[in-house]
Amino acid sequence: MSEDYRGMWENLGLDLVAHDALLEVLGTGYGDIYLAQNDRPEGMGYFDFVMSEVHGLRIKELMDEKAAGRKVIGSFCVFVPEEIVRATDATLVGLCTGADFATDEVETLLPRNTCALIKSAFGFKLGKACPYLESADMIVGENTCDGKKKSYEIFNELVPNLYVMDLPQVKSVEGRALLKAEYLRFKEAVEQLTGVTIDAERLKSGIEIVNNKRKAIHRLTGLRKADPVPISGLDALLANQISFYDDPVRFTESVNKMCDELEQRIEKKEGVFSEKTPRILISGCPMAVPNWKLPWIIETSGAVIVGEESCVGERGARNLTDDSRDTVEELMEAIVDRYFQVDCAIFTPNPDRLEHIVEMARHYKADGVIHYGLQFCQPYLMEAMPVEKALEEKNIPTLRIDTDYSMEDVGQLKTRVEAFIELIK
Amino acid sequence: MRNVGIDIGSRTIELIVVEGGEVIESKQADSGFDPMTQAGALLEGVGYDHITATGYGRHLFELALDVPTVTEIKAYAVGANALFPDVQTILDIGGQDSKAISLNGSGKVAKFEMNDRCAAGTGKFLEIMAHTLGYSLDQFGVGALEAKNGMQISSMCTVFAESEVTSLVARGEDRRDIALGLHRSVVQRALSMLKRVTVKEPILFAGGVARNPCIRLLLEETLGANILVPENPQMVGALGAAILGGKSG
Numbered sequence: 001m002s003e004d005y006r007g008m009w010e011n012l013g014l015d016l017v018a019h020d021a022l023l024e025v026l027g028t029g030y031g032d033i034y035l036a037q038n039d040r041p042e043g044m045g046y047f048d049f050v051m052s053e054v055h056g057l058r059i060k061e062l063m064d065e066k067a068a069g070r071k072v073i074g075s076f077c078v079f080v081p082e083e084i085v086r087a088t089d090a091t092l093v094g095l096c097t098g099a100d101f102a103t104d105e106v107e108t109l110l111p112r113n114t115c116a117l118i119k120s121a122f123g124f125k126l127g128k129a130c131p132y133l134e135s136a137d138m139i140v141g142e143n144t145c146d147g148k149k150k151s152y153e154i155f156n157e158l159v160p161n162l163y164v165m166d167l168p169q170v171k172s173v174e175g176r177a178l179l180k181a182e183y184l185r186f187k188e189a190v191e192q193l194t195g196v197t198i199d200a201e202r203l204k205s206g207i208e209i210v211n212n213k214r215k216a217i218h219r220l221t222g223l224r225k226a227d228p229v230p231i232s233g234l235d236a237l238l239a240n241q242i243s244f245y246d247d248p249v250r251f252t253e254s255v256n257k258m259c260d261e262l263e264q265r266i267e268k269k270e271g272v273f274s275e276k277t278p279r280i281l282i283s284g285c286p287m288a289v290p291n292w293k294l295p296w297i298i299e300t301s302g303a304v305i306v307g308e309e310s311c312v313g314e315r316g317a318r319n320l321t322d323d324s325r326d327t328v329e330e331l332m333e334a335i336v337d338r339y340f341q342v343d344c345a346i347f348t349p350n351p352d353r354l355e356h357i358v359e360m361a362r363h364y365k366a367d368g369v370i371h372y373g374l375q376f377c378q379p380y381l382m383e384a385m386p387v388e389k390a391l392e393e394k395n396i397p398t399l400r401i402d403t404d405y406s407m408e409d410v411g412q413l414k415t416r417v418e419a420f421i422e423l424i425k
Numbered sequence: 426m427r428n429v430g431i432d433i434g435s436r437t438i439e440l441i442v443v444e445g446g447e448v449i450e451s452k453q454a455d456s457g458f459d460p461m462t463q464a465g466a467l468l469e470g471v472g473y474d475h476i477t478a479t480g481y482g483r484h485l486f487e488l489a490l491d492v493p494t495v496t497e498i499k500a501y502a503v504g505a506n507a508l509f510p511d512v513q514t515i516l517d518i519g520g521q522d523s524k525a526i527s528l529n530g531s532g533k534v535a536k537f538e539m540n541d542r543c544a545a546g547t548g549k550f551l552e553i554m555a556h557t558l559g560y561s562l563d564q565f566g567v568g569a570l571e572a573k574n575g576m577q578i579s580s581m582c583t584v585f586a587e588s589e590v591t592s593l594v595a596r597g598e599d600r601r602d603i604a605l606g607l608h609r610s611v612v613q614r615a616l617s618m619l620k621r622v623t624v625k626e627p628i629l630f631a632g633g634v635a636r637n638p639c640i641r642l643l644l645e646e647t648l649g650a651n652i653l654v655p656e657n658p659q660m661v662g663a664l665g666a667a668i669l670g671g672k673s674g
Contacts, residue, residue, distance in 0.1 A: 392536075402541065409541065411481060412522065416539055419498035422674040423534045 005056045008063060012135060015128040022101065022129050023055060026290055033296045037232055039272045041265065043258025044235050050242050054289070058245060059131045065091055066135065071194050074136035076121060077144060078316040078342060079167055081335050084187050086206035086248070088194040093132045094244030095121060095139070098288030100405045102127030109154050115376040116404040117288070118151050125158050132245070136161065138193050140186075143167050144346045145379050163189055169346055180336045187332065203331045207323040213248045216255035217317040223262045224306045225364055228271020229279070230262040233305020234295050235272075240312050241289045273304045278424050281366035283309035283357050283387065285374045286316075291405055294372055294413065301418045306364040309357050310372075315343060318356075345379035353383065354390055361396050367424040368397040370417070375404045397424050429473040430666030432500065433460050433482030436520025436548060436633065439663040440467045448667075451660055461485055475671025479662050481521070493673035497662050498526055498537050500674075504665030505629045506532035508655050513625035516615055516644070516652075517661070518634035520548040523615060527622040536622045545581040546614035548633045553583055554607045557590050558600045566637035568604045575605030581614060605639070612643040619648075629653045631661040 009016060030051060050058065062072050071090040073080075076097060085092040100116065101123035110122060124130035133139065141152035142165045149164075156162045166182050168175030191197055198206075220239060223230055239258075243251055265271065280303045282295065287310065295305055309315060319341050322334040343353035361369055369391055373381040384400050391398045399420040403409055427444045434456060442450040450471070454463045460482045477493050478486040479500035487494045495503075497517070505512045506528065515526040521544050529535040544550060555565035569575075576593060580586040586607070593603050611634070619628075628650060634640055635658035645652055655661060 397536075412539065412541065414484075415481065415496050415498070416537075418674065419496040419534070419537060419539075422496060422499045423537075 005060065008060060009055075009131060012059075012131050013128060014131060014134065018102070018127050019055070019129045022099075025099075027052075029290055029292070033292050034234060034238065037234065037272070037299075039270075040235060041231055041258055041261050043254070043261045044231075044238075046254040046258070047235070047238050047242055050246055051238070051289075054245060055131050059135060061247065062091060062093070062132075062135050066137070071137040072132075072135050073138045073140060073190070073193075074132055075140045075142075076148070077140075077142045078311045079142050079144070079339055079344070080140045080165065081183060081186070081339060082210045082248075083203065083206040083321055083335050084183070084190055084198065086209050087198045087202040088190055088196040090137075090190065090194050091247075093136070094288065095133050095136070096124040096130035096288070097121045098291040098405070101129055110151060113376050114151070115147055115374045117285070117374060117377075118147050120288075120405065122151070122155065122158075125155070133159075138163050138189070140165055144344060145377070147376070147378075167346070169348060171340065171347055176336065176340050179340055180332070183332060183336055183339075198328060200326055200328050200331060203328055204323055207321045207331065207335070209248050211320045211323065212252045213243060214317050214320055216252045216259070217243060219259045220255055220262070221307060221314060221317075223259060223266060226266040226271070227279075227365070228269065228273060228275045228277070229304050229306060230265040230271055231258075232272045232299055233280075233282070233308070234292060234299055237287060237292070237295055237305070237308060237312065238289075240308065240317070241287070243317075244288075244312070278303040278367045278421050279306045279365055280304070280421075280424075281307045281309060281357070281361050281364060281369045282313075282372055283360075283369055284372035284384070285377055285380050286311035286313075287372075288312060293405070293407070293410070294370070294401065294403065294417075297410065297413050297417050298370065301414060301421055303417075303421045303424075306366055307360050309353075309360050311344070314356070314360060315353075318342075345383045350383065354387060357387060357391065358394060358396070361391070366396070368399065368420060370420065371398060371400045373400065373402045375402050426475070426670065427473045428667045428670040429468075429471060429476040430500070430663040430668070431464060431467070431476065431478050431480075431486065432497070432660075432662035432666060433464055433478065433480035433486055434519055434662075435481055435522070437659060438464050438467055438480070438482075439660050440464075440471070441660055441663040441667045442471060442473065443664070443667040448664065451657070451663070453659065456482070461489055477666040477669045477671055477673070479666040493669075493671060495666055495669055495672075495674035498524060498534060498539075500662040500665035500669070501631060502526055502528055502532065502534045502665065503668050504661035504663070505631065507664060507668055508661065509627060509629055509653055512627050512629045512653065514619065514622070514628045516619055516628065516630050517632040518547060518611070518615060518630075518640075519632040520552075523547050523618065523632070523634075525615070525618040525622045527625065538618045538621045540614075540618070544583060546611050550581075550583050550586070551607070551611060551634060551637065553587060554590060554604075557587055558594070558604055560600075560604065565604060566608065566639035568601050569608045569639040570605075570642065572599070572601040572605035574602055575609055576602045578603070578606040578610045581610060586610075608637070608639045608643055612640060612647060615644065616647060624648060624650075626650050627653055629655070629661075631655060631658045633659050
């Protein structure tokens with residue numbers, strides 16, 4: 001960190017000792033996994049900087065925003081519509097969920113067989129180590145899986161500002177009506193929090209900012225079709241992860257700038273891995289910072305990741321929000337339309353996801369798909385077997401991995417991943 | 426051309442020397458707590474043109490000697506194919522992991538399943554259970570075959586199964602019946618893994634647990650199929666690695 005942020009962290013109520021330990025682990029992990037890669041695009045320098053300041057400068061920026069009267073809203077899910085938040089000049093940030101933290105304390109509140117992501121969210125709160133959570137004026141929980149929705153009942157006791165958003169589980173007329181009602185209720189809550197009334201102009205501007213961010217991510221993902229691939233899967237994942245933290249306008253510019261560089265690389269046939277390196281699509285649960293375990297294993301075993309069918313990836317960024325209408329009502333309908341297409345595994349049935357996996361495997365010319373399921377994540381683990389069966393019927397080799405955030409299974413995962421790469425070569 | 430394959434497993438290390446398509450030497454040692462030293466000792470005095478390492482210790486070996494590596498899965502496929510050219514399915518139950526592999530027409534891996542991080546249903550499970558019941562590992566399967574009525578053992582976790590066995594012993598159950606129950610539970614787990622990769626004959630059974638006569642019999646009974654067991658079922662991986670002749674997977 002280039003500046004001393006200890007006073008700021010103390011004011012936020014962080015446990016400085018635990019937080020120091022976290023930053024040290026994060027820094028070492030980042031060095032071993034990210035900085036050890038070869039031939040990274042120069043444009044990744046920006047993202048390296050953001051990561052190095054992820055609990056520092058970025059938090060200071062949020063504190064400055066707050067001092068200027070603007071609000072910070074924290075979220076755990078891609079169903080929370082950023083357009084609405086942006087329309088009030090507030091900032092939406094993803095909350096810490098990607099590492100085991102204070103697990104012993106977490107297990108006094110949650111069953112042991114709860115998924116690592118939920119446990120992590122609790123761990124960062126109980127261990128006082130997530131400055132995003134502590135700086136948020138509103139924390140949005142959302143009724144996706146059973147684990148999350150039941151755990152929010154308990155989380156509500158830990159934070160004073162939890163707002164729970166209900167979500168449909170079926171893509172029906174009634175399901176869409178529920179989503180619309182919940183987004184209208186959320187809009188009111190955000191208006192109340194910020195004191196800003198959302199008019200059409202504000203909403204359009206919010207949509208534009210968020211759409212531009214998505215367009216930049218689409219541009220980046222499109223460039224990964226090339227062989228050799230101009231950017232590693234780890235780096236592309238990092239850009240996706242940072243999209244949940246960074247200032248959206250600056251993020252958009254930085255991604256676009258890096259894409260200019262990647263286009264030149266493609267023209268010169270330069271890549272991070274040699275041509276004909278086996279190409280893998282990852283599909284399944286989201287990977288939040290610093291959950292880089294599986295991509296790291298894959299990309300140090302002789303393959304390159306060419307896409308993420310994930311909330312931190314294409315599931316989260318797919319589709320723009322139509323901004324061609326002129327009234328708040330119509331724009332809200334467009335927002336509902338956009339999010340109602342998200343093919344999260346909480347929906348039943350969920351055929352769109354399967355189609356998207358097949359489409360992505362073809363689009364990015366993947367030689368195989370690795371399905372990543374977090375242990376105890378019922379929705380994605382339940383879908384894993386039908387996904388595997390359907391992909392194999394289409395002659396797309398598939399490997400199912402169930403894992404968590406711990407490092408104890410790295411040896412076995414490496415054997416499986418290497419054997420899978422031998423198989424698709 | 427003289428090629429060596431070395432399989433550094435969790436419990437044992439196997440080394441095979443192949444020349445002109447024939448196995449001219451094979452050796453085995455326990456992995457112990459320092460598998461690299463054990464592997465080095467096995468290699469002493471063995472001349473070769475190429476060497477390939479497999480097994481869970483392959484990467485340590487790769488770092489120490491800069492040799493190519495192959496996963497156990499591919500090594501077993503290549504080795505099995507050399508021993509029985511028509512083989513379609515491989516079940517390997519080793520000291521710490523187990524895998525089911527299906528092969529396509531040309532002997533390549535089509536699909537595989539592997540146990541996850543815990544050692545349930547592996548050789549280690551049998552070893553601990555044999556000890557709990559006072560059997561040597563060699564006699565465990567033989568003892569189980571003498572059972573009149575097998576017990577139902579519901580725990581697959583080694584720790585839970587051990588307490589379950591202890592309570593059955595305390596109830597005065599015949600240890601042979603408990604032994605059979607334990608063998609059945611290992612076979613059940615192997616079967617569910619096999620079924621996920623599809624079970625096509627001929628089926629090869631390899632790894633240290635293939636030495637156990639009770640597991641072999643139960644597998645044949647439940648599959649309703651003959652299973653092939655190589656003369657030395659622990660050498661299949663090393664053989665496959667040797668045949669790869671210095672090529673990595």
